[in-house]
Amino acid sequence: GKRDEELILPINSSLSVTLHQDQLKTTTTATISKDFTEDRIWLNGQEEDVGQPRLQACLREIRRLARKRRSTGDGDSLPLSLSYKVHIASENNFPTAAGLASSAAGYACLAYTLARVYGVEDDLSEVARRGSGSACRSLYGGFVEWQMGEQADGKDSVARQVAPESHWPQLRVLVLVVSAEKKQMGSTVGMQTSVETSSLLQFRAESVVPTRMREMISCIQARDFPGFAELTMKDSNQFHATCLDTFPPISYLNDVSRRIVQLVHRFNACHGQTKVAYTFDAGPNAVIFTLEDTVAEFVAAVRHSFPPETNGDKFLKGLQLTPVLLSDTLKAALAMEPSPGGVQYIIATQVGPGPQILDDPHTHLLGPDGLPKPAA
Missing domain, CATH: 3.30.230.10 (Ribosomal Protein S5; domain 2)
Incomplete structure (x- = not known):
C-alpha cells in the first residue's frame, strides 16, 4: 500500500x-x-x-x-x-x-x-x-x-x-508458474482499495512489519533458513489475508495456489523441519525458497502432485537438476490427489545481481x- x-x-x-x-x-x-x-x-x-x-x-x-x-x-x-x-x-x-x-x-x-x-x-x-x-x-x-x-x-x-548476491550461495528459488495470464486485478488498484478499506492492512503496517523487517534482515545475515522461511510464509499469508480483508475482497490465489501451500507444509512436516518456503505476490504463481540440497526432491514432489500434461521434458526450466525419485514415505505424507497440469512449468533460479x-x-x-x- x-x-x-x-x-x-x-x-x-x-x-x-x-x-x-x-x-x-x-x-x-x-x-x-x-x-x-x-x-x-x-x-x-x-x-x-x-x-x-x-x-x-x-x-x-x-x-x-x-x-x-x-x-x-x-x-x-x-x-x-x-x-x-x-x-x-x-x-x-x-x-x-x-x-x-x-x-x-x-x-x-x-x-x-x-x-x-x-x-x-x-x-x-x-x-x-x-x-x-x-x-x-x-x-x-x-x-x-x-x-x-x-x-x-x-x-x-x-x-x-x-x-x-554472493552472501547465501546455497539459496535456491523456484518459480511455479500456475498461470501466465495477465491478472484480473492490477496491483496498483488492489493496493489502493486495501489502503482505503482494510483495517488489517493498517495494523500490519504499523505493528507487524517493523518487527518482521528486523527479524528478516537478521535471518538473512545469519543465513538462518528455517527462520527466513517461516517469516516468508507468514508474511505472504498475511498479505493475502489483507487482500481478503479488503472490501470488496481481492483473491489473487486460486485452488492450485492453495494446493501448493498444502504441499509445502506437508513436505516440511514429513522432514520434521522447515526445508521449503512459499510466497505469493499479486497473482496465483508461487515463488519457492529452499536450499540447494533440497531442490531436486521438492521438484519431484511438485511433479508428483501436479504431473505435466504435455512436454514433460520442458516442465523444468532454468538451472539444471539431477532428477531424484520420491520416497514412498514422502509420497504417503503428501497424500494429495494429483492435479495434472496445475503447474504449467517451473523456473529454477538463484539470487542474482542488479542491472547489467x-x-x-x-x-x-x-x-x-x-x-x-x-x-x-
Missing part, C-alpha cells in the same frame, strides 16, 4: 530478493536522436502508450537530473541534447503482469538504461520508484530493503542492499533506425 500515490511512497518498508538474470530477466534498449519526432516505447514487441503517467514520471525525473547535472558544469561533456526524443524497447523472458514482478524488473531496467543514455549518475531509487515502487529494490542485486522513509518529498524513501550492461550489439532490441529489430 502507498501513502502517496503520485510519489509512490509506501506505508511500510519491505524487502525482496533479486533473482538471477540467467533465468529471469528484462532486457531494455533506449536510444535518443535528433531525428526522432516523439518519444516511443515497445514492450514485448508491441508498441505501448508512451503517455502512461508512470512512464512519463520516470522520463521527467531522468531528464530533470540530466539538466541539473549539466547546469552544475559536471555534464558539459554530454554529447547528446536533452531535447532529443527517446525510443525504448523492452522485453521480459518471463510472464508479464502475472504477479511475477515484471513491473519491478521493467522499471528498474528502464531507469538504469535511461540514466546511461542521458548521462545521469545519481541514485536511481527515486526514478525507478516513480514507475513501480518495488522497482527501486530491483536496482540492486542480492537482498534489498526499500526503506519507507518519513519525508513528504520522498527523498529518504530509497532502496539499500542488505546483503550481496549488454555490450554485444546483437543483444540490442533497437536497430540503427531506432525501431525494434525484426523478430528472429
